[in-house]
Amino acid sequence: MADKAYTGRIVVDPVTRIEGHLKIDVSVKNGVVDNAWSSTQLFRGLEIIVKGRPPEDVHNYVQRACGVCTTTHSLTSIRAVENAMGFKAPPAAELVRHLILATLIVHDHLVHFYHLHSLDFCDVANALKADPVAAAKLASEVSGRDVPPGDLFVVQGRLKKFVDAGQLGWLDNAYFLGGHPAYRLSPEENLVLAANYIEALRVQMKIARAMAIFAGKNPHSQTMRVGGVTCYEALRPERLAEFRALYEECRTFINHNYLGDLTILGRRYPEVASYGRTTNYMDFSDFHDPETGKDPFFRGGVLWGHAIGKTEELDPAQIQEHLSRGWYKPGPPAHPYDGVTDPDYTGYDPSGHYSWSKAPRYKGEAVETGALARRLIAYSRGEKETVTRMDAWLAACKLKQENLFSTVGRTAARMVESVILMNRVQGWLNDLEDRAKAGPVEIYREWTMPDEARGVGFCAVTRGGLSHWIRIEKGKTANYQMVVPSTWNLGPRCDKGKPSAVEQSLMGNPVLDPDRPVELLRTVHSFDPCIACSVHVLHAGGKRSFRIL
């Protein structure tokens, strides 16, 4: 560790424990970040690949944008095509889609917190020093669930055996090894988190299995199609019962362990609740009533500044993407329907072009999207369950409302969202079960593809607002565009030089040890970056087409 506050540059490349390839570059002055650049490092070109293919086939292709938020791109694509056709899927199909999307979001939040993020806070090696009895007492207190000391003793023994064997595997070279001043959990707290890290590996497998009952497999569902879903088999009573049992088990873990661990985090890391701020928040609506298509359970909107109580309705016409700092030939900011893209790699230059990502802006401003944005919008509107649970978390951690706008706030919002969503799943499941009991359920409806049409699909996915835009000509895909959450959150600066959400959030972050900048990882990870999603963006509908060499 440096003796005095560091001044200089820090580059983290690759950022690990994310989906995809990301490089983070920051300038640090006296131990505090004063400038930051986010650079995505992969380009795949999925939009050009789907051009000319049947619109109803596109969801298969674009689903492969991402295997982590797997299925969301498929669903959003189906919504875009159904929107273009003026088609409405049968209500039971919408219920199945709700259950697939809800289990996906919760699965994703859980894996994000435990397997992608918790090692930024939890020193696994230090857990070997814990008293399992004291740890069990702590775990029982924060989770409201009786945790037997024997369970934690077993985990500790297993960890000890693992560490003593000398092959640290995926934990090798961790920033916490040998001690790190920014890791401040007690040995008992570390043991509780480490035990839940392992337990969550098994719980996530079960949520994914529950999802697969409807989806045909996970990752990458196969049952959702333009027209509805195909999983008649999943509507049998024993299959619904299988889903319910898996769901109940996972819900217990989320309502107790996941919730309790965020209390530990909030209590022990109040300073992480004071940095990682962004300015504006935006997300789309989702989980509409399956009969009417109205009254979304997730209600979208925009929150400017931190003005709790003043939420604005979202106007999709205000979305534009800027090109000037990405590796693309220059062009004016454009709405997704009119986007022009021509890739042009010129090397990494933070003062010029520095990312494969474009820069989406809402009314010209950078906005954050995702669980924190959704919960803040709901909180701002006074939606009861969100307000109650967010306030309960703040109170348990002795934090204030302003601490929601932070790195830990972002992480806690995911937990709150998981709890709320899991509670809601029960209602959708009951509804589907009632319909299945009443007789044959319609889950697919025939359709006719128009020759000429255009449509958009919106989805409030794990990492934020996702939209797909399709133009159909001669019954084929003439143009396809995807504006994805991680582009909003982790893209580069816009034409006016305004930083993206993650770039804003890094400014002001402390860095205690420039060789092991865990504070940067905490903030970047708190966005749950999903880079494969954000870097395929290639708008094939413009006047210029892709340059094939």
Added chain:
Amino acid sequence: MNALAQLVARRAEADERGVSRRDFLKFCGMVAVAMGLEASMGAQIARALEGKKKPSVVYMHGAECTGCTEALLRLVDPYFDVLIMEVVSLDYCETVMAAAGHAAHAALQKAIRNPDGYFCVIEGAIPTRDGGVYGQVGGQTMLSLFTEVAGKAKGVIAMGSCASYGGIQAAAPNPSRAIGVGAALKPLGIAPINLPGCPPNPVNFVGTVVHLLTKGLPDLDTSGRPKLFYGKTVHDMCERRPHFDKGEFAPTFSSQQARDGWCLHKLGCRGPWTYNNCPTALFNQTTWPVRSGAPCIGCSEPGFWDQLAPFNRDVREKGDDA
């Protein structure tokens, strides 16, 4: 520790030994069956895996969606935590590893200098257009980095359809000129074991790893796939095959026949052209696409995104305007 804690601890320790040993033997027996061996071979596999040192695995991510890694997380025999704590040493894997940036790079350098060697797993295709600038890790192109890492490995596994054959980003017109690992490493004389699928079944990964550790290289087909897992077509093992044989086809997805689980051949099923064990291995231990009413899209076949598409119709109509 007080007396009560000691009592709890002793009991827990006994439980732990029993349970983890039982789980481990169950896993070995399962692997034996997956490999087409007698379940009693499980004990022999267990002995082979219980060496002093865990074999090192270096897992690289190229042009991919991380769906293959996600599939691995869904493992049950063994659970993923057992895999990385007790079976192999996962010395590099960007999706789960604790280290980042320089520390991650150092972990990779250490792993590939391991005197005991390592197995290299690659998920994702390798972009080659413009020298490979379309995919970079730590300032190095994937093409150059993977060549270095795979070149020194004891064995190379191409995990998933992208690594095996280029996958989604290699679909026409292949904007980044992405290719599979086998094609990229051909100049080095390296032929990977291909485990295609989108995603591949994680059971096939574990079976392959265990085969490598206990019996060496599995027998491969002409597409580089282990015959153990990819020896038969999905169609041959399909639970809806009796409907096919009787000529009972669902005409539409909304039909009574679709509801009754009839053959999906006329709705675009690519099972007859697809070599994989989905009907017997299942996904997520509970189902697979055809059981759930969704036609197979042929995701473990080379070039399926173009050659087996469009997926929305009977393959006999494919020529119309494909």
